Amino acid sequence: MTSRLDDLIVRECRAHSDDRHRLLDILHDVARREGQVSAPHAAGIADRLGLSTADVIEAVHFFDRFHDHPRGCTLVQVSDDAVSRLRGSRAVITILREHLESAPGSDDDAHFRVQPSGDMGLADQGPVVLVDDVVIPEVGEREAHVIGTHLREGRPASGLITSLGDGNNAHPLVHSAVHNHVRQVGPVIFRPMARGEALRKAVRMTPAEVMRAVKTARLRGRGIDSLPTGVKWGFVRAACAERVESLWGQEAAIGRDYSREFDRIMEVDERYVVCIACDPEPGSFRDRVMLTECAERVFAGMTIAGYAVGARLGLLYIREEYAYLVTFLEALLAKRAEDGLLGQDICGKRGFDFEIQVRLGAHPHVLGEETSIIAACEGRAGAVHPRPPYPTSCGYLGHPTATNCAETLCCVSKILDEGSGSFCECGTSQSAGTKLLCVSGDCRRPGVYEVPFGISIRSVLELAGAENTGFVLLSGQSPRLTTEAEFAHRIGYEHVATTGSIQCFARARDPLAIIASYAQALHAEQCGACVPCRGGLPLVREMLDRFAEGTACRAELDQLHRLAEALRTGSLCVLGKAAGKFLSQALEDHRSLFESRARGQRAVARSHIEAKPRGADKPAHAAGD
Amino acid sequence: MSGALSWTLDDRRLSGSRGMTVLEGAESAGLSIPHLCRGCFKTGGGRCRLCTGLINGRPRATCIEPLAEGMRVEFDTPELRTLRRTLLEILLAQCGKDHGTTELDAEAARMGVQESAFARAQACLPIERGPGQIVIDHARCIMCGRCERAADAAGAAGFVRVIGRGEGRRLWMDDQVQIDNACLGAIVAACPTGALRLDQSTRGKP
Numbered sequence: 001m002t003s004r005l006d007d008l009i010v011r012e013c014r015a016h017s018d019d020r021h022r023l024l025d026i027l028h029d030v031a032r033r034e035g036q037v038s039a040p041h042a043a044g045i046a047d048r049l050g051l052s053t054a055d056v057i058e059a060v061h062f063f064d065r066f067h068d069h070p071r072g073c074t075l076v077q078v079s080d081d082a083v084s085r086l087r088g089s090r091a092v093i094t095i096l097r098e099h100l101e102s103a104p105g106s107d108d109d110a111h112f113r114v115q116p117s118g119d120m121g122l123a124d125q126g127p128v129v130l131v132d133d134v135v136i137p138e139v140g141e142r143e144a145h146v147i148g149t150h151l152r153e154g155r156p157a158s159g160l161i162t163s164l165g166d167g168n169n170a171h172p173l174v175h176s177a178v179h180n181h182v183r184q185v186g187p188v189i190f191r192p193m194a195r196g197e198a199l200r201k202a203v204r205m206t207p208a209e210v211m212r213a214v215k216t217a218r219l220r221g222r223g224i225d226s227l228p229t230g231v232k233w234g235f236v237r238a239a240c241a242e243r244v245e246s247l248w249g250q251e252a253a254i255g256r257d258y259s260r261e262f263d264r265i266m267e268v269d270e271r272y273v274v275c276i277a278c279d280p281e282p283g284s285f286r287d288r289v290m291l292t293e294c295a296e297r298v299f300a301g302m303t304i305a306g307y308a309v310g311a312r313l314g315l316l317y318i319r320e321e322y323a324y325l326v327t328f329l330e331a332l333l334a335k336r337a338e339d340g341l342l343g344q345d346i347c348g349k350r351g352f353d354f355e356i357q358v359r360l361g362a363h364p365h366v367l368g369e370e371t372s373i374i375a376a377c378e379g380r381a382g383a384v385h386p387r388p389p390y391p392t393s394c395g396y397l398g399h400p401t402a403t404n405c406a407e408t409l410c411c412v413s414k415i416l417d418e419g420s421g422s423f424c425e426c427g428t429s430q431s432a433g434t435k436l437l438c439v440s441g442d443c444r445r446p447g448v449y450e451v452p453f454g455i456s457i458r459s460v461l462e463l464a465g466a467e468n469t470g471f472v473l474l475s476g477q478s479p480r481l482t483t484e485a486e487f488a489h490r491i492g493y494e495h496v497a498t499t500g501s502i503q504c505f506a507r508a509r510d511p512l513a514i515i516a517s518y519a520q521a522l523h524a525e526q527c528g529a530c531v532p533c534r535g536g537l538p539l540v541r542e543m544l545d546r547f548a549e550g551t552a553c554r555a556e557l558d559q560l561h562r563l564a565e566a567l568r569t570g571s572l573c574v575l576g577k578a579a580g581k582f583l584s585q586a587l588e589d590h591r592s593l594f595e596s597r598a599r600g601q602r603a604v605a606r607s608h609i610e611a612k613p614r615g616a617d618k619p620a621h622a623a624g625d
Numbered sequence: 626m627s628g629a630l631s632w633t634l635d636d637r638r639l640s641g642s643r644g645m646t647v648l649e650g651a652e653s654a655g656l657s658i659p660h661l662c663r664g665c666f667k668t669g670g671g672r673c674r675l676c677t678g679l680i681n682g683r684p685r686a687t688c689i690e691p692l693a694e695g696m697r698v699e700f701d702t703p704e705l706r707t708l709r710r711t712l713l714e715i716l717l718a719q720c721g722k723d724h725g726t727t728e729l730d731a732e733a734a735r736m737g738v739q740e741s742a743f744a745r746a747q748a749c750l751p752i753e754r755g756p757g758q759i760v761i762d763h764a765r766c767i768m769c770g771r772c773e774r775a776a777d778a779a780g781a782a783g784f785v786r787v788i789g790r791g792e793g794r795r796l797w798m799d800d801q802v803q804i805d806n807a808c809l810g811a812i813v814a815a816c817p818t819g820a821l822r823l824d825q826s827t828r829g830k831p
């Protein structure tokens with residue numbers, strides 16, 4: 001190994017205090033400097049951090065961001081998800097490639113590499129171009145030429161920000177062109193709140209009382225895990241009690257004076273809070289907006305969760321595209337520590353210490369599956385871990401961990417600030433409070449809407465200015481493509497449960513192409529730990545593509561049914577299960593369409609989503625259904 | 626902590642003890658449940674999903690689910706039989722069925738899976754010479770992780786690892802790690818598909 005490499009590795013590792021749990025941050029930095037994390041890099045880092053080379057190699061190969069060979073120093077990522085494609089991302093990619101990749105194929109010594117990416121947490125303003133942490137939203141063909149020329153001339157990417165976004169996007173520490181697109185403010189998330197008030201009220205109660213308040217408010221997880229938040233925290237508490245008890249029991253059994261073993265008990269008793277704020281589902285961007293506009297509220301929620309479960313460290317896990325927010329978030333954290341809202345004896349409560357660290361993640365996020373996110377926080381490859389044990393008893397570093405999404409934690413702040421009663425004022429009997437919806441696709445006002453639970457899908461479409469909508473894709477544990485007949489359904493845990501990504505598609509769009517592109521989006525997030533999903537989802541994807549194109553055969557319909565069932569019952573985690581449920585539902589709802597394509601009766605419809613102009617006539621295959 | 630408990634498997638009343646997994650419980654009662662990724666190891670299953678049963682009505686991998694008092698497990702239902710067949714076909718679509726002597730093939734034979742409905746054209750994966758005398762047939766590897774656990778047990782943690790994600794997952798071996806033949810043998814023996822073998826030609830003296 002050359003000494004230059006040695007120096008670099010020592011420097012980067014030291015910058016993260018040689019902490020092996022910050023391996024992801026170290027890899028991000030090395031990748032940024034070197035354009036790769038090669039085998040010698042990996043071995044060097046492993047050596048320095050006291051890990052095995054296999055651990056580092058595993059992480060490098062798991063996350064899409066890292067490569068073990070040079071592939072162009074500067075990565076130019078273009079969002080190429082279903083919604084961006086509606087808005088011409090393919091053309092943007094072509095233009096950028098013309099400008100930046102002089103010799104396609106031989107990218108070994110190119111300075112740039114243009115890479116189509118899946119969802120980037122910016123579905124409301126796609127297509128998006130991401131260069132060096134600089135996000136450039138709403139890129140059309142004209143902008144693509146400007147970006148291409150700018151970068152080719154070797155100018156820094158930051159020069160591409162010509163106008164700043166609204167709200168805190170214009171904050172000097174954020175300095176971003178991203179827009180918030182907060183279209184509707186509700187009473188819970190974006191309503192201004194006295195800083196520190198919720199936390200001060202919380203520490204005046206006992207942790208048990210805090211948990212009771214959250215339970216009384218009937219707060220349920222707003223992410224993919226819809227467990228009541230108070231119950232989840234209760235599990236963490238119970239797991240801690242069990243651990244301590246088993247240790248004390250042991251100590252007592254061997255007749256030792258365990259009062260002197262306080263340190264060991266504290267060690268056994270370690271627990272953590274992890275806030276998942278990486279917008280893990282395709283089409284979701286609520287975490288981005290919350291982190292920009294009400295990060296303090298997320299932090300307050302994390303601190304309250306820490307108080308309730310007895311944790312001393314909270315981790316905020318964000319996606320790599322949100323790297324432009326890190327400095328801003330860390331400044332906010334520093335300010336909170338200064339004001340006594342973090343650190344030691346928080347709000348004057350003796351013995352209540354809590355710290356928050358920001359962890360920059362990387363793709364894939366596996367729909368925010370807890371064990372995967374926790375692994376990434378620990379600096380390990382984020383493959384899903386079979387459960388049991390559950391994260392509430394064996395999570396971060398093997399200790400009981402409360403994982404909550406940012407929206408849930410914002411709700412916690414609201415509940416502690418204004419009481420459970422006022423939180424329950426909106427919503428329905430089983431779904432208290434409000435929900436953030438991220439509306440994107442064929443609509444005039446894409447963005448974030450805070451709506452009370454119980455609102456109908458149709459009302460959401462009206463709010464967003466989505467006319468002529470034929471299909472709506474709702475994310476969640478059971479994602480589904482709804483058709484007009486179901487637009488009267490209401491959103492809520494007892495009705496149509498969703499995690500908040502609402503993608504609208506005009507009547508003219510081909511539902512099978514939408515279904516195929518959603519399967520593709522899920523495929524892009526899979527970890528590959530279990531057989532049905534690793535082996536089945538690629539098969540499903542290929543078959544759905546053939547159905548969308550009209551080249552599928554009859555036998556493939558039966559195979560799809562079988563794969564859907566295998567994914568649903570056999571998958572290890574929520575992603576494969578969601579894919580299976582989505583597919584079964586789609587096969588049922590659009591059966592005649594699938595059958596007509598399989599027989600190849602109609603003219604072969606080459607109707608990829610991206611190939612169709614907006615507002616095009618109803619395609620031939622849909623006419624008779 | 627320890628204690629007897631009673632549970633049912635497909636209407637059969639069985640007894641087991643605390644700390645066992647459902648799969649172990651069934652085995653201790655002399656019943657066999659198909660499984661692949663767990664192998665003979667206590668931990669680390671949950672990946673092949675072949676051992677999936679309905680536990681109190683919910684699908685769970687029996688190789689990691691702890692047994693509990695009064696648990697109701699269904700295993701021999703038409704849906705689960707179809708699931709197991711589908712899983713095997715997914716695996717066979719990837720690695721083909723031609724060796725005939727491996728655990729994978731035995732499970733396939735037991736379930737009457739002759740060939741895979743999902744066979745498709747895919748990139749030819751290489752047969753690669755690994756460290757020592759090991760030869761890796763990447764196409765046969767089903768990423769079950771048994772070799773990893775065998776290496777751990779033999780004191781060679783980090784020698785072999787399944788890396789990558791999604792479809793790109795593959796086996797990786799660290800050629801910097803010194804490893805003896807006994808240990809290599811244990812690793813090869815752990816593989817249920819014949820993806821690993823020792824090259825006979827240079828076996829013995831290095």
Ligand code: SF4
Nearest residue numbers: 528529530533573576
């Ligand atoms: S279902 Fe998919 S994402 Fe989940 S563990 Fe299995 S392979 Fe990974």
Ligand code: SF4
Nearest residue numbers: 766767769770772816
């Ligand atoms: S080489 Fe064999 S034991 Fe190792 S992961 Fe592959 S199939 Fe499993």
Ligand code: FES
Nearest residue numbers: 660671673674688
């Ligand atoms: S043996 Fe249980 S999942 Fe593989």
